[in-house]
Amino acid sequence: MQRIICIWFPFLESERLIRQNHDLALKPFALIMREANRAFISALSRNAENMGFAPGMSLADVRAAAPDMLYYDADPMQDIRCLQGLLRWASRFTPRVSRGGGHNLYLDITGASHLFGGEDTLLDTLETQLKNFGFTARLALADSKAAVWGFAHFGKSKSNITAKILQEAANDLPVEALRLSYASTALCQRLGIRKIEDLVVLPRVALTKRIGLEGINRLDRFFGRSPEVTEFARHRKRLIEEAQFFDPLATNAGVEAALEELLEKLCQRLSGMQQGIRKARLQLERVDHETMSFFIQLTRPSIDVNLLKRLFLHHFEQIDVGFGIDRLILIAEQAAPLSFHQLSLENTKTQNREQDKERLINELSNMVGYRYIHRFFPADSHIPERAFSREAALYASRSQRWISSSGKRPLRILKKPVSVLLSDGIEKRAPETVFWHGHKCHLTPLSGPERIEPDWWRDDPDWRNGPRDYWWAKTHFGALFWLYRVSDGMKTQWFVHGLGS
Amino acid sequence: MRHETLKQQIIALELGRCERQLLPLGLPAIDDALQGGLDLGAIHEVTGPAAVFFTQLIMRQKGGGVFWLTTRSPNEEYYPPGMAQYGSRPEDFIAICLPDTRDLLKVAYEVLGANVAGCVLLEVQKPLTQTQMRKLQIAVQNTDTLGLVTRFTHVGMTSPEQEGACGSAITRWYVTIVDWSHEKTQIELYLVKNRRGSPCRWIVEIDHATHHLHLVSVPGE
Numbered sequence: 183m184q185r186i187i188c189i190w191f192p193f194l195e196s197e198r199l200i201r202q203n204h205d206l207a208l209k210p211f212a213l214i215m216r217e218a219n220r221a222f223i224s225a226l227s228r229n230a231e232n233m234g235f236a237p238g239m240s241l242a243d244v245r246a247a248a249p250d251m252l253y254y255d256a257d258p259m260q261d262i263r264c265l266q267g268l269l270r271w272a273s274r275f276t277p278r279v280s281r282g283g284g285h286n287l288y289l290d291i292t293g294a295s296h297l298f299g300g301e302d303t304l305l306d307t308l309e310t311q312l313k314n315f316g317f318t319a320r321l322a323l324a325d326s327k328a329a330v331w332g333f334a335h336f337g338k339s340k341s342n343i344t345a346k347i348l349q350e351a352a353n354d355l356p357v358e359a360l361r362l363s364y365a366s367t368a369l370c371q372r373l374g375i376r377k378i379e380d381l382v383v384l385p386r387v388a389l390t391k392r393i394g395l396e397g398i399n400r401l402d403r404f405f406g407r408s409p410e411v412t413e414f415a416r417h418r419k420r421l422i423e424e425a426q427f428f429d430p431l432a433t434n435a436g437v438e439a440a441l442e443e444l445l446e447k448l449c450q451r452l453s454g455m456q457q458g459i460r461k462a463r464l465q466l467e468r469v470d471h472e473t474m475s476f477f478i479q480l481t482r483p484s485i486d487v488n489l490l491k492r493l494f495l496h497h498f499e500q501i502d503v504g505f506g507i508d509r510l511i512l513i514a515e516q517a518a519p520l521s522f523h524q525l526s527l528e529n530t531k532t533q534n535r536e537q538d539k540e541r542l543i544n545e546l547s548n549m550v551g552y553r554y555i556h557r558f559f560p561a562d563s564h565i566p567e568r569a570f571s572r573e574a575a576l577y578a579s580r581s582q583r584w585i586s587s588s589g590k591r592p593l594r595i596l597k598k599p600v601s602v603l604l605s606d607g608i609e610k611r612a613p614e615t616v617f618w619h620g621h622k623c624h625l626t627p628l629s630g631p632e633r634i635e636p637d638w639w640r641d642d643p644d645w646r647n648g649p650r651d652y653w654w655a656k657t658h659f660g661a662l663f664w665l666y667r668v669s670d671g672m673k674t675q676w677f678v679h680g681l682g683s
Numbered sequence: 684m685r686h687e688t689l690k691q692q693i694i695a696l697e698l699g700r701c702e703r704q705l706l707p708l709g710l711p712a713i714d715d716a717l718q719g720g721l722d723l724g725a726i727h728e729v730t731g732p733a734a735v736f737f738t739q740l741i742m743r744q745k746g747g748g749v750f751w752l753t754t755r756s757p758n759e760e761y762y763p764p765g766m767a768q769y770g771s772r773p774e775d776f777i778a779i780c781l782p783d784t785r786d787l788l789k790v791a792y793e794v795l796g797a798n799v800a801g802c803v804l805l806e807v808q809k810p811l812t813q814t815q816m817r818k819l820q821i822a823v824q825n826t827d828t829l830g831l832v833t834r835f836t837h838v839g840m841t842s843p844e845q846e847g848a849c850g851s852a853i854t855r856w857y858v859t860i861v862d863w864s865h866e867k868t869q870i871e872l873y874l875v876k877n878r879r880g881s882p883c884r885w886i887v888e889i890d891h892a893t894h895h896l897h898l899v900s901v902p903g904e
Contacts, residue, residue, distance in 0.1 A: 539748065539799040546779065546790055556778045558763040569764045572778065580774050584767035590865055591765035593735045596758050628863055660859025660871065661732035680762060683733035683860050 183345060183406075185292045185301070188330040189272070189308065190320045191265075191285040195256060196227035198264050201316045211252035214241050224256040228318070261285070268317075270465075270473050274509075275304065277422070286334070288327060305340045324348065326410055328403040332359030348405060353379035360400050366393040378404075421514035423448045430469050430506025434498055437466065437507060442491055444512040449485040452517060458483025461516035464494055466501065467509040474501065478548050481540050481576050483518040489541065493548045543575050552576040560584045565637060565645070566679065567595060589632045590654065592664040592680025599644075599677035602665065609674045612653040612665070616676060624658040631667075654682065694718075694879070704827050706745055710887065710896045713872070718879040722853050726820050726830040731857040733870055734833045735761075738804055739771055740889065745829050747801025748775040750794045754784055754808055770894055784808065788815055795819060798826035805832045816851035853878050866891055869899060 191197070195213050200206045210230035214221045221241040230251065235244055244251060265281055272279045275298065278290035291304065298304040305321050312319040322333035324343040333341050333351070336359040343351050352359075355378045357370045369392060375381050381389070381401070390398050402408035423444040431437050441464065452458060460483045466474045478493040547555055556572040560582065563569050569591075602616035602623075612627035630653030636645035647668040655663045662682030668675055694703060707720035714720050721727060721741065729738050742749050749771075751761065763773035777800075781787045784807060791805050805819070811832065823830045832852065855876035861869040867890050874883045886899040 535747075535799055538797060542794065542797045542799050543777065546793065549793075550779075550781060550786055550790060554779055554781050556780070558773045558776055558778065560764070560767075560773075566762075566764075570762070570773075575777050582774070584764065584773055591768055592762055593739060593765045593769070594759050595762040595765075597760060598758055600758075629865065654863065656860055656863060657732070659732055660861070662736075662860050662863055680765070681735070681759075682765070682863065683736040683858075 183292075183325050184290060185295065185323060185325065186327055186330050187289040187291055187305070187308070187321060187323045188282075188327070188334040189268075189287045189289070189312070190331075190334040191268075191317055192320060193225075193228055193231075193318050194264065194285040195225035195261055196230075197317050198261065199254060200227070206252070209252060210248065211254065212241075212244060213256040214253050215256045267473075268312075271471065274467075275308070282327075282331070286331065288330070291323075301342055302340075305342065309340060326403055326406050328361070328400060328410060329406070331361065332404060335359060345406065352382075352404070353377065357381060360397075360404055362393060362397045362400060366397045369393065421448060421451065421517060422511060423451075424509065424511040426509050427507070430508040432503055432506045434501055434503065437501060437503070437510070438491070438495070438498065440510050441494060441512070442487065444510060445487045445490050448512055448514060449487050449490070452485050452514065453520075455517075456520055457517040458485045458520045459490060459514045459516075460518045461514075462490065463513045463515050465511040465513065466507050467511070468503075469505045469508050472504065476500075477515075479552060479576060480544050481547075483520055485520065489544070493545065496545075496549045547574075547576040563637075564634065565642075566591065566634070567597070567644075589652070590629075590682075592662075592682045594681040596679055596681075599666070599679045601675060601677050603676040605674050605676075606672070607674065608669050608671070609667070612655050612667075613676055616665075616678075618657070618663075618678065625655040625663065626658075628654045628656055628662075630654055634666075652679070690718075694722075706741070706829060708741075708744065708896065710885075710898055712885060712898050712901070713874075713883075713887075716874065716877065716880050716883045717854070721829065722879075723827045723829050724824050725853040726816065726823060726832055726851065728832050728852040728855040728876075729858065730834060730855065730875075731859055731873070733858040733860045734856075736860065736868070736870060737856060737858040737872070738831050738833060739766060739769055741829065741831065742802045742804070743769065743771050743894065745801040746772075748799070749777070750800045750803045751776055751778045751806070752787055752791055752794065752804065753778070753780050753806040754782065754787055769891065788818075791819060792822040795823040795826065795828060795830055798828055800828055802829045802831060805830070807832065807834060810834060813851060820851050852876065861886055871902070 196211065206227070208229070209227070210233055211227050212223045212230055212235070213225040215224040223235065223237050223239050223241065223244060225237055226235055233248065235247075241253065265285060265287065269279055269281055269287055272287055272289055276289050276291050276294045280288045282288055291301075295301045295304050298307060301323055305323060308321060309319055320334050320339045322330050322337055322341050322343065324330040324333055325345055325348070329343065329348065329352070332355055333343055336355050337351070341351065357375060357378060358367060359378065362370070370381065386398070399408060403410045425440050425444055427440075431440060448459075459480065461477065461479050464476045476494060476497040478490065480493070484490065543555060552574045555575045557575045557578045557580070559571045559573060559578070561569055561571045600618075602618055603613050605613070612625065612630060614625055616623050616625060631651035633649055633651055635649045636642060647670070650666040650668055652664060652666045655665060657663060663678050664680035664682055665676055665678045668677070691703070703719065704723040705720035706723055707714045761778070763776065766773050779787070779790055781790065787805070787807070791803065794800065794803050819830060819832070854874060857873040857875050859871045861871050863869070867888055869886060869888045872885045872887055876882065884902045886902060888897045888899050889895070890897070
């Protein structure tokens with residue numbers, strides 16, 4: 183049987199703010215959200231809630247009742263980030279942790295609780311540690327996610343429910359603890375069914391008609407009668423190595439040595455499985471519970487310890503050791519089968535070069551970010567700016583050969599064509615003088631026109647002026663312009679779209 | 684004869700190795716002026732309105748993959764389909780585009796020293812300092828990579844004497860287009876700085892189909 187802990191943070195939003203600004207601890211304040219031109223309360227601090235306010239009230243009402251109440255803008259993204267931080271913290275108790283909807287965390291502690299002195303002690307530890315962080319938490323421990331949610335939200339805090347006492351303990355919970363649909367809950371209220379004990383005594387067939395199959399399913403899941411999908415995505419099938427230190431590591435060199443050891447262990451395990459690391463994360467936990475994560479990515483899976491270590495070392499200048507690091511976790515986020523083993527006989531010079539090149543791309547991608555390093559790929563379009571695409575070199579392999587189009591194309595292209603001349607009437611020939619970046623520029627037309635029609639199936643704002651006639655022209659200072667003409671019947675405008683030199 | 688050998692030895696000492704590796708451009712007049720061709724494992728500067736055309740020519744001549752390093756420009760970018768038409772191989776290009784010149788130079792030192800590319804083309808907004816140039820030269824000197832530095836300017840608003848002005852490059856070129864058609868291009872090559880000899884000028888014709896170079900004339904003669 184699974185044992186799952188649910189941690190609910192009833193005052194997450196306000197306590198997050200208090201953690202940033204301790205002066206707020208004793209003051210009542212509210213977090214507001216704006217919708218259209220209405221501002222309403224999305225969360226309240228504990229003090230404010232004790233004064234009788236509730237989320238959902240409009241800001242105007244609250245201010246009328248309590249003029250000196252402070253209020254701040256709510257920031258749901260920050261709340262989620264805060265929860266993710268707590269999730270990382272929780273992963274020290276069990277690898278299987280997940281974040282539910284709302285401000286809930288789930289910890290699957292099956293077979294892990296004895297490491298922390300038993301289930302009740304573990305609940306106490308969790309509560310005290312969270313209290314030290316400044317968070318009010320309501321905890322519950324039961325066999326299923328559905329039940330544990332109900333007990334965390336509506337039961338006694340730190341209730342430890344075993345299968346034996348589940349039935350009995352559930353009797354006192356209100357119907358809302360089942361998380362039925364809004365309509366079903368309202369129906370139960372109307373029928374006078376307030377508690378779960380009132381619900382379970384009803385005949386099942388009649389109940390199904392009233393609260394629907396979904397409701398019955400929820401009830402079954404609550405009592406562990408039907409299986410539920412429990413997702414603990416974080417550490418599923420993940421390759422992890424970790425090291426704990428009694429004496430915290432105080433220098434980068436120490437971290438480096440520990441990292442090497444972890445990499446060796448992990449690579450040895452992976453080599454047995456014929457797998458290599460494609461993406462890895464190193465998590466450092468400091469004595470003061472601060473965590474830092476560093477990612478690396480590779481073009482092809484590898485188990486080369488030196489290579490992997492070098493990639494991590496690029497991040498090492500960001501490490502803030504603080505009072506010391508007492509735990510290192512190395513996670514192979516993505517592993518893939520090792521493609522092939524290079525035999526020494528085949529090691530010709532060019533092959534070596536290709537490998538070195540790949541290694542360099544790996545290293546640079548991890549040094550400056552893979553988004554900045556590209557390869558070019560041909561694209562099938564006659565529109566000049568669409569005729570190629572760029573992909574991150576870390577993921578893309580070498581492209582096919584390029585097929586050249588019929589007309590000559592420039593060596594450089596201007597992403598936004600530069601207007602160089604506007605003239606009255608319709609001109610057919612390329613102009614003799616244009617203004618290039620504010621300078622007068624004499625042109626010698628060389629060849630043209632080449633007509634390029636826009637894609638009729640695509641509404642491209644740059645091509646709304648209709649077909650373009652492209653010309654090649656040489657400037658008096660020795661550059662080559664690729665320019666085009668668009669006319670609307672009254673005026674003709676010339677643009678430079680590329681440079682052939 | 685002894686004079687010649689001594690000269691070669693001095694050059695080799697300058698480059699920090701015992702023998703010169705060269706990339707001949709395939710035109711005797713130019714190769715003689717460079718004493719055999721462009722030095723590999725060295726930095727060359729290409730400037731002028733047709734700098735891209737000439738670098739493209741050198742890169743095709745050299746082969747073996749190109750690392751193209753540039754600071755992000757707001758509007759201009761290289762156009763691989765056009766490169767392909769002149770015989771370059773854009774599939775072997777790796778473009779590294781960073782917003783900051785300091786980061787770019789850091790990457791440049793790595794790439795030049797790794798000896799994995801045929802050419803490394805570094806494109807910068809402002810002229811490099813003597814120290815930066817020297818560091819590039821030191822990074823590249825024990826490899827057979829060809830280092831090319833160009834400056835990103837609005838085409839043609841400068842003269843050969845204004846451009847560049849960095850001491851450490853082995854050669855500096857100022858290139859302009861003389862004539863162009865679908866079949867061939869005529870360019871004027873002005874070798875502004877030449878460690879291997881004296882500055883020279885040529886007008887050269889390039890056939891787009893065969894990629895052969897012909898000497899058209901030598902201005903001033």
